[in-house]
Amino acid sequence: MFARIVYESFRHQARRKLLAGIAITLGVAVATAMIAVATDIGDKINRELRSYGANLLVTPQEDTLDVEVGGVNLKPPSDGAFLNESDLPKIRGTFWHNNIVGFSPMLPVTVKIGYGGGAKDVTLVGTYFNKPLHFGKQDFTTGVRITHPWWKVEGSCGNGALPRPGRVEDSPAACGWPNDDSQDVLLGERLATKLARKPGDTLDVAGRQLTISGILSTGAAEDDQIVAPLALAQQILGKPGAVRRVYVSALTKPQDAFATQDPNTMTPEARDRWYCSPYVQSIAYQLQEVIPHSHAEQIRQVAQNEGTVLSRIKGLMLLVTLAALFASALAVSAAMATAIFERRVEVGLMKALGAGNLAVSAIFFAEALLLALVGGIAGFSAGALLARQIGLSIFNSQISIEPVLFPVILAIAVIVTFAGSAAAIRRAVKFDPVFALRGEG
Amino acid sequence: MSAIPGTLHSPKQVADRRAQAPHTSMFTRMLLRAAVLRRRRAAAALLAMIVAAAVATVMMNLYVDVQAKLRTEFRNYGANVVVVGKDGQSLPAGALAQVEFTAGPGSKMLAVPFSYAVARTKDGQSVVVVGTDLARARQLNHWWKVSHWPDEPNQALIGMRAANVVSPNRQPFELTFQGRPIELTPAGMLQTGAGEDSRIYLDQSEFQNWTGISPSTIEVAANGTAADVESLIRQLAQLLPSADVRPVRQIMEAEANVLNKTRATLYASATLVVLTSALCVLATLMGWVFDRRRDFAIMKALGASERLVNGFFAAEAAAMGAVGAILGFFIGIGVAVWIGRANFHSPVVPRFSVFPYVLAGSVAVALISAILPITMLRRVQPAIILRGE
Numbered sequence: 001m002f003a004r005i006v007y008e009s010f011r012h013q014a015r016r017k018l019l020a021g022i023a024i025t026l027g028v029a030v031a032t033a034m035i036a037v038a039t040d041i042g043d044k045i046n047r048e049l050r051s052y053g054a055n056l057l058v059t060p061q062e063d064t065l066d067v068e069v070g071g072v073n074l075k076p077p078s079d080g081a082f083l084n085e086s087d088l089p090k091i092r093g094t095f096w097h098n099n100i101v102g103f104s105p106m107l108p109v110t111v112k113i114g115y116g117g118g119a120k121d122v123t124l125v126g127t128y129f130n131k132p133l134h135f136g137k138q139d140f141t142t143g144v145r146i147t148h149p150w151w152k153v154e155g156s157c158g159n160g161a162l163p164r165p166g167r168v169e170d171s172p173a174a175c176g177w178p179n180d181d182s183q184d185v186l187l188g189e190r191l192a193t194k195l196a197r198k199p200g201d202t203l204d205v206a207g208r209q210l211t212i213s214g215i216l217s218t219g220a221a222e223d224d225q226i227v228a229p230l231a232l233a234q235q236i237l238g239k240p241g242a243v244r245r246v247y248v249s250a251l252t253k254p255q256d257a258f259a260t261q262d263p264n265t266m267t268p269e270a271r272d273r274w275y276c277s278p279y280v281q282s283i284a285y286q287l288q289e290v291i292p293h294s295h296a297e298q299i300r301q302v303a304q305n306e307g308t309v310l311s312r313i314k315g316l317m318l319l320v321t322l323a324a325l326f327a328s329a330l331a332v333s334a335a336m337a338t339a340i341f342e343r344r345v346e347v348g349l350m351k352a353l354g355a356g357n358l359a360v361s362a363i364f365f366a367e368a369l370l371l372a373l374v375g376g377i378a379g380f381s382a383g384a385l386l387a388r389q390i391g392l393s394i395f396n397s398q399i400s401i402e403p404v405l406f407p408v409i410l411a412i413a414v415i416v417t418f419a420g421s422a423a424a425i426r427r428a429v430k431f432d433p434v435f436a437l438r439g440e441g
Numbered sequence: 442m443s444a445i446p447g448t449l450h451s452p453k454q455v456a457d458r459r460a461q462a463p464h465t466s467m468f469t470r471m472l473l474r475a476a477v478l479r480r481r482r483a484a485a486a487l488l489a490m491i492v493a494a495a496v497a498t499v500m501m502n503l504y505v506d507v508q509a510k511l512r513t514e515f516r517n518y519g520a521n522v523v524v525v526g527k528d529g530q531s532l533p534a535g536a537l538a539q540v541e542f543t544a545g546p547g548s549k550m551l552a553v554p555f556s557y558a559v560a561r562t563k564d565g566q567s568v569v570v571v572g573t574d575l576a577r578a579r580q581l582n583h584w585w586k587v588s589h590w591p592d593e594p595n596q597a598l599i600g601m602r603a604a605n606v607v608s609p610n611r612q613p614f615e616l617t618f619q620g621r622p623i624e625l626t627p628a629g630m631l632q633t634g635a636g637e638d639s640r641i642y643l644d645q646s647e648f649q650n651w652t653g654i655s656p657s658t659i660e661v662a663a664n665g666t667a668a669d670v671e672s673l674i675r676q677l678a679q680l681l682p683s684a685d686v687r688p689v690r691q692i693m694e695a696e697a698n699v700l701n702k703t704r705a706t707l708y709a710s711a712t713l714v715v716l717t718s719a720l721c722v723l724a725t726l727m728g729w730v731f732d733r734r735r736d737f738a739i740m741k742a743l744g745a746s747e748r749l750v751n752g753f754f755a756a757e758a759a760a761m762g763a764v765g766a767i768l769g770f771f772i773g774i775g776v777a778v779w780i781g782r783a784n785f786h787s788p789v790v791p792r793f794s795v796f797p798y799v800l801a802g803s804v805a806v807a808l809i810s811a812i813l814p815i816t817m818l819r820r821v822q823p824a825i826i827l828r829g830e
Contacts, residue, residue, distance in 0.1 A: 023724055030713045041706060048702050052518065052695040057634055065606055066639040067567045069557045070529050070657070074567060150690040190685075219690030297634040300584040305517050312514055313703055315784040316507060320500070320710045327496050327714050331721035334489055338728030386713075394705040 002359075006366050016339055017371065023335030024375025025382060027328030028413045032383025032405070034324040037390055038317045040399045044391070045313050046251050046306070050101050051149045054247035055280060055303040058083065058287055058296045070221065073108045073123045082107075082242035085230065087291045091248065092135040094286040099251040099278050102146030104128055105243040107233045111206045111226070113195075122191065124205065124226040126233020131180040144227075145177065147249045148218070153177055153186060155199040155214025176214025178229060184213040185228040206236050248287060248296075252280040254307030325412075332413075333420025336371075340364060340424035347428045348436030357429045364428070368421045369414060376413035380406055472757055475736070482729055487765055489725035493718030494769025494803050495776065500711035501795045502777035508704060510785045512664065515696045517583045520553070520660035522674055525685045531556070531655045532684055540659055543676050549664045550673075553577040554656035556648060560616040560641075562607050569640045570616065572648025572656070581662055585637070589629030591644065596628035598642040604630055607641065616641075623651045667697055719806045726761070726810035730754060734818050738826035747819070754811045762807030766800045773799075 010017050060081035067074040083105075091103055107126040112119040128143030144151055155176015176199060178184035185205075187197055192215045195203070202209045205226065216227055234240050253259075259279035263271050275282055280303045284296040298304075350360050384401045391399030476483045524540060526532045537554050544550035556572040575591060575598065591598055599608060604627065608614045613626045631637060649655060663670050670688065678686040740750050774791045781789030818826070 019724075023720060026720055027717060030717045034710060034713065037706065037710065045699065045702065048699045049695070051698050053691055063602070065566065065568055065602055066636060067559060067569055068636060068639075069559065069569055070525070072529075074559055148691075150694045152690075217690075219687055219693075297638075299634040300586060301519060301582070301633065301635065303634070304584040305514075308517065309511070309514050309699065312511065312784060316503070316703075316780075317706070317710070319780050319784065320503070320707065320714065323496055323499060324710065324714045324717065327493070327717040327721060330489065330492055331717050331724060334485075334721045334724040334728070337485070338724055338731075341728060341732065390706070390709050394702055394709065 002363065002366070005363055006370070009363075009367060010370070013343075016342065017367075020335045020339040021371050021375050021378075024332050024371055024413060024417060025379040027332040027416070028376050028379025028409060029382035029386060031325050031328045031412065032380050032401070032409050033386040033390065034321045035405060035409075036383065036387035036399050036401050038314075038321040039402070040387075040391070041317045042310060042314050043251075044395045044397070044399075045310055047101070047397075048395075049306045049309060050249050050251070052302045052306065053150070053299075054104070054147045054249045055252065055299050055306065056248040056250055056284055056287065056296055057299050058246040058248060058291060058294050059244075061293045061295045063295075068221075070224070072121065072224070073110055080244075081293070082239065082244060083246065083291060083294055085234075085241045085243050087294075088243070088246060089133045089135040090290040091246075091287060092133075092138055092140060094283070094290055095276065096250065096278050096283050096286065097138075099283065101249040101251060102142040103246055103248040104142065104144045104147045105230055105246045107230060107237065107242060107244045108225075109233050109237045111236060113203065113205055113226075122224075122226060124185070124228055124233060124236065125222070126228050126230040128230055129177050129180050131230075143180070147247050150218065151222070152217045153214040154217070178213040180229045181231065182213075182229060183208070183232055184211045185226050185232070186214050186216040187212045188223040188225045188227070189215055189217040190223045191225065208236070246291075248283075250280070250283050251278065252283060252303065252306070253278045254311050255279050255281065255303075329416045329420075332416045336368060336417055336420040337424040340421055340428055344428055344431050344436040347431065348433035351429070351433040352437065360429050361425050364421060364425045365418065368417045372414040372417035373410065375417075376410040379413065380409050383409075468753065468756070471753065472760065475733070475757065479733075482732060483761075486725045486729040487761055489722050490761055490765025490803060490807065491769040491772065493715075493722045493806070494766045494799050495773035496718045496769075497715045497802060498770050498773025498795060498799050499776045499780070500714050501798065502774065502789060502792050503780060504704075504707055504711050505792055505795070506777070506781065506789045507707060508700060510781070510787070510789075511700055511703060512666075512696075513787075514785075515692075515700070516662050516664060518692050518696070519582050519584070519689075520662050521670060521689050521692045521696070522661040522663055522677070523687060523689060524659040524661065524677060524681060525687070526657045527683060527685055529657060530683070531657050532659065532681070534655065536681055536684065537656070537659055539680050540661060540677060543680060544663065544673065551577060551581050551662045553581045553660050554645060555658040555660065556645065556652075556654050556656040557658075558618055558648075558652045558654050560618040560652075563615055566606055568603055568607060568616070570618070570648065570652075571640050571642050572645040572652075572654070573642060574645055575642065578642070581660060582633075584633065586632040587629050591628035593626075593628070595623075595625055595647065597625040598629055598631050599627045600638040600640045600642075601630055601632045602638045603641050618652050621651060667693065715802075719802075722765075722803075722806050723810045723813075726758060726807055727814050730758070730811050731814040731818075734814075734821075734826050737815070737818055738823035741823045742827065751812075751815060754815055755808055758807040758811030759804050762804035763800065765807075766803035769803070770796055770799050 060083050062081045064075070064080040085105060088103065088105060091097070091100060094100070104127050109124045109126065110121050111124045113122050130141050130143045130145045132139065132141045134140070153176040176186075178186060185203065187195070187203065192198070197203060197212055199212055199214050201212050203212055203226070210228070216222060230243070234242055258274065259277070259281050261274070263274055263282075263285060266274060275285070280298045284298055287296040288294055347360055387399045387401060391397060524532065524536065537552060540552045541550070553574055558570050559567050560570045562568060579585070579590060587598060607616070608627050611627050613624060615622055615624050625641070625643070631642065645656070663673050670693065674686050674688060737750060737754070740753070777789045778791065781787060
């Protein structure tokens with residue numbers, strides 16, 4: 001009998017049930033989408049903040065001072081210590097290798113180029129552009145195109161070959177970038193104006209004819225420099241395998257008081273916890289471990305500020321998510337209350353036939369449970385799609401929904417539906433059946 | 442409220458009062474009576490209205506204000522514009538004053554001059570010495586980790602790596618520039634993790650007395666939107682033809698990127714939240730109007746025209762929407778101010794310009810929620826409703 005009343009109620013009042021169901025579905029969908037976005041926003045914004053460039057710098061331990069003014073290196077070229085290029089792929093072997101977005105080695109060399117009749121000292125920097133490397137079984141590419149996303153290159157496109165779809169090196173943005181194993185270079189914007197060179201021209205550098213593949217604009221010191229593949233800079237310097245410094249771009253966790261402690265004074269457990277947290281300090285420590293004779297330091301301008309920005313945005317999204325949850329809970333409650341209030345006559349009839357308050361409430365709660373479950377499942381799927389859409393359209397990457405969210409969302413849907421129905425059900429059963437049946441009230 | 446007769450009045454008093462009352466007040470009286478007699482239902486509908494308006498106000502306020510707030514956060518990354526003398530030349534003497542004048546008084550722009558020289562230590566090592574306005578550099582570069590800022594003459598701020606070369610035990614040291622020596626005391630250590638670690642920082646006037654070199658670079662942290670900064674760059678370039686004025690692309694592009702993404706996310710979330718609140722209002726108000734189908738039937742049975750009935754319900758919904766919007770707006774402003782304090786540690790300025798939108802939106806949603814059930818009821822005969830079916 002109980003089951004039949006519930007079943008018939010759904011069959012005969014299909015439209016009203018549908019309205020309440022839609023309200024629950026929409027409320028749950030918004031809640032799911034917002035929770036998914038809020039839990040993922042930290043990671044997404046962290047990746048966006050990587051466009052500020054590298055947050056770690058690895059230098060040789062026994063290095064001499066940099067003597068650089070306005071992008072011109074005044075340090076004798078062979079002076080100071082170097083890192084070994086063959087150690088660099090080991091960066092992918094650190095504990096937090098999945099958090100390392102990319103790294104770029106730099107090797108500045110001072111070269112003489114013909115300029116206005118005389119010769120002029122210009123800094124040529126050797127680096128990786130988009131170099132394929134492998135460590136163990138991992139294949140990856142890295143270089144300035146990942147770590148220095150604000151570098152813009154203007155150059156001629158193409159060697160006549162058709163672009164292969166989906167390949168970074170064939171996209172229009174890739175035009176003008178030299179190959180890492182070529183003898184082509186990028187010429188800084190201001191230097192190019194002074195020398196009156198354009199892409200495709202050649203440049204006489206240290207007795208070599210180098211082809212200019214593109215003009216580089218960075219808004220910084222590189223605008224007065226030549227940027228070349230690392231191997232070429234090493235040949236010019238006569239030091240194969242030498243690297244002066246390495247910029248590392250890593251996803252990190254905002255630092256707290258624990259992060260800044262000295263790992264050497266920690267208890268073993270605390271040290272393990274510190275080591276296994278992606279603080280910029282612990283990643284620096286791990287880089288020093290894998291690269292021999294190196295010193296890794298956070299670039300404070302980037303590393304210190306990203307924590308603040310990240311926590312602000314995360315805090316904001318948390319508050320917005322709370323607002324969304326609140327609004328959806330209210331919408332669901334309102335819809336349920338309305339649906340129940342309309343059925344006072346039915347309640348009156350049941351009570352007149354001798355049903356107790358408990359029996360009547362049980363019927364309504366069973367209906368609410370059914371609606372909440374159906375609405376919850378539909379809403380969760382709709383919310384997951386919505387979150388995915390938001391992720392794709394804003395961040396160009398998917399927002400993943402944790403499966404553990406499903407039971408949580410379903411539970412929230414049931415609780416909110418019950419809470420929203422409770423007041424209305426109580427009033428409905430308290431209502432005098434005589435008035436209800438006479439249609440008054 | 443005084444127009445409503447209380448229960449203590451005698452029938453005669455009530456009749457007198459009704460006779461004196463102007464006939465036009467019938468409409469108003471029906472509106473008020475409906476709200477008073479069904480207090481709880483009316484209160485529920487109004488509450489939904491208030492909450493929705495408040496949530497909408499909070500979201501709109503945040504959406505407008507957060508961008509400004511985040512921009513302030515982004516200024517902690519330091520300069521976004523640099524003015525550099527062409528070919529490493531010094532800037533003209535009045536350059537700094539001109540930069541500050543261009544930004545206009547009261548702007549929160551910060552301009553810091555820098556001058557560079559390569560000096561030699563006693564054992565012949567080269568080291569870069571920088572002259573600057575230390576107080577301003579401190580404001581500009583929040584991320585500099587400094588053990589102690591210089592506060593006495595001939596004190597210098599020494600980069601971590603430079604310190605190991607010139608003054609490993611924090612003892613006073615001597616530098617020479619073109620044969621001119623200077624004796625300096627280390628005041629504190631500077632750590633940035635970048636090029637600054639290899640340099641020594643001095644106060645500009647001391648630096649100039651010693652080397653005779655005036656500033657060649659001015660780093661500017663300009664507030665405002667990308668367009669504001671662009672126009673500042675153009676103005677500066679016109680005023681200082683002997684200098685290169687350029688944006689720090691690393692900072693500007695990353696800022697624009699992060700800001701756009703955050704804004705888009707916030708926009709999507711705000712839309713969802715406002716839509717959900719509207720849904721809540723729709724559900725509650727539809728219930729409230731549907732619930733009063735007997736009033737509707739009686740009015741029609743007594744000969745009220747379709748227009749009058751529609752007008753009555755529409756006026757009721759609009760009044761509820763307006764009252765809800767006003768109350769909700771002020772609650773929303775309060776919440777927005779609180780969020781500003783809690784998350785950004787600075788209050789959000791209440792934006793009253795949002796009010797018309799909240800008001801219009803609330804009234805529109807309320808009207809829709811009233812008209813939907815009325816069109817459904819119109820097809821039903823009053824007699825059927827009055828019979829309670």
